[in-house]
Amino acid sequence: MRTIALFMLLSCFSVCAWSHKASDGFIYLDIPREAGRLDLALVDLHNVVDLDDNDDGQLIWREISRHQAELQAYLVRHFALSAGLQPCALHWQPSALTHHSDGYYLAFPFTATCRESAAWQINYNILFDQDSLHRGLVSWQNAEGTGLAVLSPDAPRYVLPDSMSWKALFFDYFQQGVTHLLEGYDHILFLLALLLPVIRQLALASTQDAWQKKSAVSRLWMAFRDVLCIATLFTLTHSFTLALAALDLARPPQTLVEILIALSVSIAGGLALMPRWHRFRHLLALGFGLIHGFGFANVLFELAPSVSQRTVSLLAFNLGVEAGQAMLIVTVIPVMFGLRTFLCKHPWILHGSAYGIALCGLLWTWQRAFL
Amino acid sequence: MMKTKQLLTHCYRCCVLLALVQIALVQPAKADIPPLLATPPPEQVLQQVSLKRVDAMPDILWIKDNVRAKLLTVRETGDQRLLGQAQQLMSMVSDDKMDIELRLLRASLLQSLHQFGDSTRELQKILLLSPANAQALLMLASIQLAQGNYSAASQACKALLGRAPMLISAGCASQVAARTGQAALAYKRLHQLYLREQNNSDDDVLHYTWVSLADIADQTGEPSAAHWWQKALQIRPRDLYTRIGAANNALGRGSADEVLAMTEHHGDVDALLLLRVQALSAHAKDEAAPAKDEAAALHERLLQRLEEARWRGDTLHARDQGWMLLRLKHSPEEALKLAQINWETQREPEDTRLLLDSALAAHRLDVYADAKQWLDSHQQWHARFPMPARTKGDRS
Numbered sequence: 206m207r208t209i210a211l212f213m214l215l216s217c218f219s220v221c222a223w224s225h226k227a228s229d230g231f232i233y234l235d236i237p238r239e240a241g242r243l244d245l246a247l248v249d250l251h252n253v254v255d256l257d258d259n260d261d262g263q264l265i266w267r268e269i270s271r272h273q274a275e276l277q278a279y280l281v282r283h284f285a286l287s288a289g290l291q292p293c294a295l296h297w298q299p300s301a302l303t304h305h306s307d308g309y310y311l312a313f314p315f316t317a318t319c320r321e322s323a324a325w326q327i328n329y330n331i332l333f334d335q336d337s338l339h340r341g342l343v344s345w346q347n348a349e350g351t352g353l354a355v356l357s358p359d360a361p362r363y364v365l366p367d368s369m370s371w372k373a374l375f376f377d378y379f380q381q382g383v384t385h386l387l388e389g390y391d392h393i394l395f396l397l398a399l400l401l402p403v404i405r406q407l408a409l410a411s412t413q414d415a416w417q418k419k420s421a422v423s424r425l426w427m428a429f430r431d432v433l434c435i436a437t438l439f440t441l442t443h444s445f446t447l448a449l450a451a452l453d454l455a456r457p458p459q460t461l462v463e464i465l466i467a468l469s470v471s472i473a474g475g476l477a478l479m480p481r482w483h484r485f486r487h488l489l490a491l492g493f494g495l496i497h498g499f500g501f502a503n504v505l506f507e508l509a510p511s512v513s514q515r516t517v518s519l520l521a522f523n524l525g526v527e528a529g530q531a532m533l534i535v536t537v538i539p540v541m542f543g544l545r546t547f548l549c550k551h552p553w554i555l556h557g558s559a560y561g562i563a564l565c566g567l568l569w570t571w572q573r574a575f576l
Numbered sequence: 577m578m579k580t581k582q583l584l585t586h587c588y589r590c591c592v593l594l595a596l597v598q599i600a601l602v603q604p605a606k607a608d609i610p611p612l613l614a615t616p617p618p619e620q621v622l623q624q625v626s627l628k629r630v631d632a633m634p635d636i637l638w639i640k641d642n643v644r645a646k647l648l649t650v651r652e653t654g655d656q657r658l659l660g661q662a663q664q665l666m667s668m669v670s671d672d673k674m675d676i677e678l679r680l681l682r683a684s685l686l687q688s689l690h691q692f693g694d695s696t697r698e699l700q701k702i703l704l705l706s707p708a709n710a711q712a713l714l715m716l717a718s719i720q721l722a723q724g725n726y727s728a729a730s731q732a733c734k735a736l737l738g739r740a741p742m743l744i745s746a747g748c749a750s751q752v753a754a755r756t757g758q759a760a761l762a763y764k765r766l767h768q769l770y771l772r773e774q775n776n777s778d779d780d781v782l783h784y785t786w787v788s789l790a791d792i793a794d795q796t797g798e799p800s801a802a803h804w805w806q807k808a809l810q811i812r813p814r815d816l817y818t819r820i821g822a823a824n825n826a827l828g829r830g831s832a833d834e835v836l837a838m839t840e841h842h843g844d845v846d847a848l849l850l851l852r853v854q855a856l857s858a859h860a861k862d863e864a865a866p867a868k869d870e871a872a873a874l875h876e877r878l879l880q881r882l883e884e885a886r887w888r889g890d891t892l893h894a895r896d897q898g899w900m901l902l903r904l905k906h907s908p909e910e911a912l913k914l915a916q917i918n919w920e921t922q923r924e925p926e927d928t929r930l931l932l933d934s935a936l937a938a939h940r941l942d943v944y945a946d947a948k949q950w951l952d953s954h955q956q957w958h959a960r961f962p963m964p965a966r967t968k969g970d971r972s
Contacts, residue, residue: 226881233609233669242609247623247731250658258623264625268617286954290712301612306880307844309622312612338660342887344607353887377716458906460937573939575890575965 226307228339232284232356236365239317243284245305245308246329252335266302270313273300280313283330296322329356343346353555375521385501387532390465390495391569392434394438396533398473398562402483403431404541404548405555408420422447424501426480432538434528438487439494443525446498451519455499462499464573469493471566477559501526606886636673639665645680650688652814654845659688676702684738692921694720705952712742715749725922726756726954741781743773747788755791755925757955763792783812787821794825795925797959801825822886823851824926828960830940832858846896849878850903878904898930908937916943923950925958933962 231244246262250256254275258268258530277297286293296316303312317323329341339466341356345365354363386392401448449455473489541548588677591665616622617866634642643665646658662685669678679702702712732746746769753762770785777785791803805822812818818839826834835855842848856871882900885893894914911934914937919931928947935943944964951957 225656225846226884227656227888228660232606232609244610248625251623251625262625263621264623265619265621266616270618287810298874303609303610303612306877310610311608335664336657336660336664338656340888342607342884344609355889357886371633403721445677459909463939505942 210264226305227338228336230329230339230341231305232312232341232343234325234327234331234345234365236325236344236345239319241286241315241317243313243315244305244550245311245313246305246307249336249339250276251310251334252332257537257542261444263377276300276311277313280331282575283420285328286317286319287326287328287489291320291396293317293319293325306407321360324365326362327354327356328362330361333358333361374517378518378521379525379528382501382522382527382530383529384525385522386474386526386529389500391470391566392500393533394562394565395466395470395473395493396436396530397557398470398477399431399435399439399486399542400534400537401555401559401562402479402480403435404487404538404545405477405480405552406431406483407542407545409549429538432534434535435490439490439497442491442494442532443498443501443526446495447501447526448498448519450499450502457500458498462496464570465496466491467566467573469496469566469567470570472565473562474559474561474566478556594874607883607941634665634668636669636678640678640681643678643685645686647681647684651816654816659685663689676706676709681714683712683715687719688714690921692723695719706738710744710852712738714740714744714748717752721751721755721924722924724755724950724954730756741773742775743770743781743785746784750768750792751788751913754795755954755956759792759796763789763796763798766792766882779811783808783815783818786811787818790821790825792823794828794960795958802829816848819843820851822849823848827851827854830858832856843874843877846878846893846900847880849874850896850899851935853878854903875904895922895927895930898934902934908934910918911939912940921948925960929960930959936962936964 221379228249229244230246230249232241233244234241247256247269247499250269251264254272256264256268256272258271277300279295281295284295286295290301294317296318298314300313301312324344326344327341331341332339339356339358341361343354343356343363345354347365354367356363395484446455450457469489473486473493476485476489613759622689644660646662646665649655650662662681666678666682666685674682679698683695683698683702686692686698694717699712699716699719702709703716707710709962710760712735715734717729717736719727720732729752730749731754733745736745738746739745746766750762750766755761766789768784772791774782774785782846786804786808790801790808793799793801793804802822802825805818805825807838808815808818809822821844823835823838826838832855835851836859839852839855841851853871853874856867856874859867859871878900881899882905890897896912898911898918901907901914911930915931915934918927928951931947932944935941935947940966951961
């Protein structure tokens with residue numbers, strides 16, 4: 206019986222590779238300052254320049270510092286920046302030690318002199334002839350924003366994006382914001398629940414003599430005034446927590462956020478049934494708006510977990526959510542305004558809607574908490 | 577009621593205030609640049625190096641030896657650099673110069689890189705040239721098993737009969753049987769055969785058998801799993817699969833001390849680090865600062881690795897990344913996305929467990945139900961698979 210090679214046997218238990226820090230080089234570029242830094246792992250550098258002078262299997266600082274010139278010569282051959290068609294002159298500074306998640310790296314700071322003011326291009330060919338899984342991880346910063354990129358044997362060049370790209374990013378995230386609000390039934394129901402008392406007041410007010418004496422514009426303004434206030438308060442607070450969460454400054458557990466959003470829907474629906482509590486609807490918008498902001502942020506984060514131009518994307522997404530909200534209000538309020546007499550004669554419609562919203566909220570709360 | 581003008585004034589002021597706060601909070605997002613360190617003492621050891629550099633153009637024999645050595649070391653250290661280097665060495669050999677052994681090495685390398693389709697094709701080529709090749713059959717069986725193709729795995733295991741040591745072919749068949757509704761019977765048969773053949777088997781075969789028994793016992797929740805993992809770890813202390821399996825088993829039993837002992841000095845392997853963080857967190861509840869401090873430091877390191885892996889676009893380790901997202905970052909939706917991507921190509925019990933756990937955490941009962949349906953179609957279950965709260969106690 207043929208012996209099966211040990212490594213074949215070992216390989217047969219788990220076909221999956223275990224996650225271990227891979228071989229990465231880190232390239233940090235600050236374009237306005239025309240400066241950058243290249244970090245490479247000591248173990249990787251040893252692969253290109255023999256740093257272990259005494260072959261004892263250990264690298265000490267004295268051995269590494271002795272080979273600075275050779276290492277820089279290697280970098281000159283395998284790393285380059287250009288602007289337009291012209292190469293940039295790189296002025297390497299003395300290297301220094303730094304630390305990444307898997308150990309010590311050597312950092313090679315540099316400044317670049319580029320003749321043209323065109324977009325920079327990186328040419329990276331470090332270690333690709335030794336390790337096809339090595340990657341160059343780029344973090345760049347220019348006047349418009351920041352970005353991340355990956356260089357590989359199949360894609361050893363990268364052109365930094367030009368200043369026009371933020372427009373496409375803006376419209377993309379604006380659209381995402383609108384879509385998310387219009388597809389977020391919990392957010393929509395919460396807003397509607399806040400608007401129900403306003404609609405009820407409109408319906409009651411329309412029967413009074415004072416109302417009849419007002420002009421059409423005044424009547425419409427009365428309809429929108431309170432709605433505007435509630436929507437503004439909701440907007441302010443959810444924008445705040447959306448920003449906090451999207452920037453990773455505060456990220457409560459997603460499950461808890463979803464449960465609280467569902468709870469807010471049922472509370473808003475319940476309060477819509479109690480006229481005595483209608484004066485608290487502004488506080489409700491203010492308070493629960495904070496929670497809904499965290500909910501929106503989860504979507505934003507899923508869209509772009511490592512988004513570079515966060516200022517633009519956050520602003521665009523926020524404006525998209527507001528636009529979606531405005532579409533909802535602009536659709537619902539005029540319709541309700543037009544039906545105010547009918548609603549006054551049939552109050553069960555508004556009551557039924559409030560009950561329905563409250564029950565939906567309770568069902569979602571139960572599903573999210575216990576299933 | 578507040579007058580309109582006053583109301584709008586208040587709203588305007590709040591608006592300006594929050595806008596200012598937002599502007600202050602918004603900073604350009606980029607990767608954090610690690611600071612430069614002070615120049616260390618000249619004699620300070622900074623890095624252990626055991627990798628030999630290639631200076632001259634190697635010959636095929638040298639390539640074979642080196643690729644084999646690198647693949648073995650990968651099983652023991654998980655070091656991805658070695659896979660990249662092995663891949664680079666293999667690329668120096670043209671297809672017409674590949675003998676069976678090199679093809680087997682290439683198949684193993686492709687399997688390690690999760691290129692299961694290419695690895696399977698390579699193995700099928702080998703079997704066309706050498707139909708009785710036990711190593712190719714065993715590797716093919718393991719890939720099919722990992723991908724959930726149990727009929728194909730079963731056929732490959734059957735073809736091993738008479739071509740590999742009895743315990744190897746029986747171990748192969750037992751693992752397939754365990755994942756297709758016959759776990760208890762598979763364990764019993766393999767154990768009986770082991771008792772008969774143990775004295776005629778070398779360490780490699782014994783290790784394979786013990787790990788197979790441990791895996792199946794883990795699946796059924798048998799206490800004997802710990803015993804088999806320990807035996808396997810004693811004979812092959814450097815094998816990562818065994819160490820991770822044993823540590824997982826210990827964590828499941830609530831034995832944090834054992835996990836800490838098994839995961840010490842393995843700071844490079846994320847799966848072991850994650851288990852260590854969980855064990856330290858359990859310890860930190862009872863004791864205090866040292867366990868908490870170490871758990872916090874490891875937690876941070878793992879999150880940093882996770883961010884770098886995502887920066888890299890690395891999907892090779894979707895399972896480990898998924899667990900990190902679920903257990904460290906508490907982001908079940910993100911974990912679920914990765915789990916689903918991972919499950920498309922591999923369906924080992926830990927892959928399925930990640931999918932089920934993240935589906936429940938993300939309240940995606942539809943995803944859970946689909947996975948459960950697939951498991952039911954193969955009559956498969958594992959003691960560590962989670963169940964939704966309402967169906968606890970109702971396994972069927």
